[in-house]
Amino acid sequence: ADPQAVADARAHQDRLTKPRGALGVLEEVAVRLAGAAAASPPPIPAPAALAIFAADHGVHAQGVTPWPQEVTQQMVANFLAGGAVANAFAAQVGASVTVVDVGVAADLPPARGLVVDKVAYGTADLSRGPAMTGRQVVAALEAGIAVAGRLVGQGARCLVTGDMGIANTTASAALICAFTGHDAAEATGRGTGVDDETLARKVEIVRRALRVNGLADPAPGMTVAEALRRLAAVGGLEHAAIAGFILGAASLRVPVILDGVIAGSAALAAAALAPDAVDHCVAGHRSAEPGHALALAHLGLRPLVELELRLGEGTGGLLAHPLVCAAVRVMHEVATFDSAGVSEKEA
Amino acid sequence: ADPQAVADARAHQDRLTKPRGALGVLEEVAVRLAGAAAASPPPIPAPAALAIFAADHGVHAQGVTPWPQEVTQQMVANFLAGGAVANAFAAQVGASVTVVDVGVAADLPPARGLVVDKVAYGTADLSRGPAMTGRQVVAALEAGIAVAGRLVGQGARCLVTGDMGIANTTASAALICAFTGHDAAEATGRGTGVDDETLARKVEIVRRALRVNGLADPAPGMTVAEALRRLAAVGGLEHAAIAGFILGAASLRVPVILDGVIAGSAALAAAALAPDAVDHCVAGHRSAEPGHALALAHLGLRPLVELELRLGEGTGGLLAHPLVCAAVRVMHEVATFDSAGVSEKEA
Numbered sequence: 158a159d160p161q162a163v164a165d166a167r168a169h170q171d172r173l174t175k176p177r178g179a180l181g182v183l184e185e186v187a188v189r190l191a192g193a194a195a196a197s198p199p200p201i202p203a204p205a206a207l208a209i210f211a212a213d214h215g216v217h218a219q220g221v222t223p224w225p226q227e228v229t230q231q232m233v234a235n236f237l238a239g240g241a242v243a244n245a246f247a248a249q250v251g252a253s254v255t256v257v258d259v260g261v262a263a264d265l266p267p268a269r270g271l272v273v274d275k276v277a278y279g280t281a282d283l284s285r286g287p288a289m290t291g292r293q294v295v296a297a298l299e300a301g302i303a304v305a306g307r308l309v310g311q312g313a314r315c316l317v318t319g320d321m322g323i324a325n326t327t328a329s330a331a332l333i334c335a336f337t338g339h340d341a342a343e344a345t346g347r348g349t350g351v352d353d354e355t356l357a358r359k360v361e362i363v364r365r366a367l368r369v370n371g372l373a374d375p376a377p378g379m380t381v382a383e384a385l386r387r388l389a390a391v392g393g394l395e396h397a398a399i400a401g402f403i404l405g406a407a408s409l410r411v412p413v414i415l416d417g418v419i420a421g422s423a424a425l426a427a428a429a430l431a432p433d434a435v436d437h438c439v440a441g442h443r444s445a446e447p448g449h450a451l452a453l454a455h456l457g458l459r460p461l462v463e464l465e466l467r468l469g470e471g472t473g474g475l476l477a478h479p480l481v482c483a484a485v486r487v488m489h490e491v492a493t494f495d496s497a498g499v500s501e502k503e504a
Numbered sequence: 505a506d507p508q509a510v511a512d513a514r515a516h517q518d519r520l521t522k523p524r525g526a527l528g529v530l531e532e533v534a535v536r537l538a539g540a541a542a543a544s545p546p547p548i549p550a551p552a553a554l555a556i557f558a559a560d561h562g563v564h565a566q567g568v569t570p571w572p573q574e575v576t577q578q579m580v581a582n583f584l585a586g587g588a589v590a591n592a593f594a595a596q597v598g599a600s601v602t603v604v605d606v607g608v609a610a611d612l613p614p615a616r617g618l619v620v621d622k623v624a625y626g627t628a629d630l631s632r633g634p635a636m637t638g639r640q641v642v643a644a645l646e647a648g649i650a651v652a653g654r655l656v657g658q659g660a661r662c663l664v665t666g667d668m669g670i671a672n673t674t675a676s677a678a679l680i681c682a683f684t685g686h687d688a689a690e691a692t693g694r695g696t697g698v699d700d701e702t703l704a705r706k707v708e709i710v711r712r713a714l715r716v717n718g719l720a721d722p723a724p725g726m727t728v729a730e731a732l733r734r735l736a737a738v739g740g741l742e743h744a745a746i747a748g749f750i751l752g753a754a755s756l757r758v759p760v761i762l763d764g765v766i767a768g769s770a771a772l773a774a775a776a777l778a779p780d781a782v783d784h785c786v787a788g789h790r791s792a793e794p795g796h797a798l799a800l801a802h803l804g805l806r807p808l809v810e811l812e813l814r815l816g817e818g819t820g821g822l823l824a825h826p827l828v829c830a831a832v833r834v835m836h837e838v839a840t841f842d843s844a845g846v847s848e849k850e851a
Contacts, residue, residue, distance in 0.1 A: 173589070178697070180811075181814065183811055224850075232521070245830065245833045246834075461811065464528045467525075467526050468523070475830075487593075500575050502571045503571075
């Protein structure tokens with residue numbers, strides 16, 4: 158983050174016609190984006206573009222979810238037809254929707270709004286060895302970087318992460334453990350609503366994945382090679398692509414709003430690859446998944462929306478977009494005490 | 505609330521292409537609005553109209569705030585010139601802004617967007633006797649009802665409460681004590697940022713106001729006459745007008761998004777006058793004022809935005825508007841499992 162822009166943004170906030178600090182967390186968001194953009198005020202982060210990265214997961218075979226794997230491709234069709242919650246929320250906030258097939262376990266018919274950059278027909282089972290090869294993880298990262306570049310090239314000034322992949326909260330939990338050192342039982346949740354028995358199995362699968370892949374020990378001061386190895390070992394293709402999407406946004410100095418636990422776990426990988434990338438991230442919301450709070454704490458991000466959402470798709474990130482815009486808009490449009498002739502409080 | 509519409513809305517939510525309950529608090533908002541509108545899905549609550557009720561307070565003389573009383577009228581001018589945070593947030597969410605002078609301690613020049621319905625040049629000092637006469641409190645309520653009717657007549661499908669009045673968090677704290685039975689020390693906060701000494705004085709003033717006005721005892725099963733007496737005793741003219749605004753919205757079956765502690769305390773009065781009015785209220789946010797959480801708990805409302813805002817003006821209510829729209833939009837636009845051909849989870 159640019160220290161001069163941060164200082165300028167803080168000073169500007171204090172001159173506006175409101176008590177100091179009265180906008181709470183939103184003042185910090187605006188200052189953060191100023192630092193990331195190296196400009197105070199930072200550019201208005203609109204229009205927004207949502208990218209939903211879709212992929213399947215070999216670990217689905219372990220019974221970690223009651224949803225059939227086919228739901229991934231069925232929901233992709235639903236996104237492309239405009240019928241999902243993410244579409245409704247995108248319409249509400251004026252965001253475009255792009256679906257990116259980086260690893261769905263089926264060939265999808267071409268459609269408007271669908272980008273096919275398929276790295277594999279789903280990952281291998283992370284509980285039996287690495288989910289991705291080294292070549293696959295790099296290809297998925299590059300797919301995400303490319304989408305960020307394309308959307309910004311088309312005029313987007315804010316990116317929003319989205320995901321679709323039945324079983325992907327299992328991979329997320331494993332990533333959170335692998336990058337933060339938390340135990341599987343702390344990081345693993347009920348996803349889209351699994352019962353007690355399935356949750357216990359899910360925790361055991363995450364624990365096995367960490368053991369099988371040699372990720373039990375936390376790795377402070379992780380090298381880029383080790384970060385890539387961990388992402389490949391227990392991540393999903395959509396996680397890797399979202400990590401690339403974040404890196405792409407950061408390199409273009411465009412803010413990226415993170416959705417839920419999938420994005421949070423992907424951001425851990427992005428941060429391990431390039432720590433400054435986090436400066437460009439805004440945590441859109443905190444999901445009901447316990448691992449998400451752990452990931453956000455590790456990243457030092459405070460979520461804007463806390464409404465017990467547990468849907469993914471980018472829904473929580475989209476809801477945060479008007480809040481982020483409002484935070485920045487204040488710096489462009491609100492009068493100062495001097496300019497408005499408003500008295501300040503007595504010392 | 506209409507029980508059939510509530511049941512229909514819940515059943516509809518469960519057929520949509522998302523795991524049950526995956527939209528968390530937003531599902532409850534949509535169901536609540538269906539019940540209030542007696543229709544499932546409920547109408548899209550847009551466009552929104554913000555009404556900022558402005559008034560001054562006799563208790564200002566007791567040194568409860570470091571801000572000069574003149575700031576009330578200076579900020580009204582700032583709203584009318586479009587330079588306040590409320591204006592920026594209203595622009596962000598596409599809401600109109602109307603300023604209503606129900607009790608500013610000065611004659612304001614006519615301006616576009618200003619409604620003058622002045623009941624008095626500020627209230628009397630609530631720590632020395634009733635802040636308003638019985639006639640004044642009714643006139644302020646009627647002013648609020650009239651504004652609600654006018655804005656809905658002009659096409660608003662969602663109302664948002666706003667307020668401006670230096671010293672009005674003192675009156676809010678007293679109202680919260682008078683309607684919930686909480687102690688002054690629990691309900692009184694730092695408002696726009698008072699120091700420890702001023703906070704202690706503020707608590708003492710609230711306590712004295714309750715004693716002087718005979719409001720120390722909670723009054724379960726309060727009559728309408730007693731509710732009016734309590735509102736008149738320690739409320740502000742803007743509190744009474746906002747209570748009327750809520751009653752007006754409810755009678756027109758239009759949802760009203762409550763801003764912060766001023767609106768929360770006014771809603772307690774509205775609920776005491778007409779309990780069903782609360783069905784039409786959505787708590788926009790939870791402010792940093794401790795009394796606000798007490799008021800919301802008493803009303804049974806869960807706030808949508810929790811970002812430590814402490815500005816008033818309607819800012820927290822405006823930020824919630826896209827979230828409320830998104831919640832309702834889901835019920836209009838999202839496909840069902842059947843219509844989208846998406847498999848449901850295995851039992």
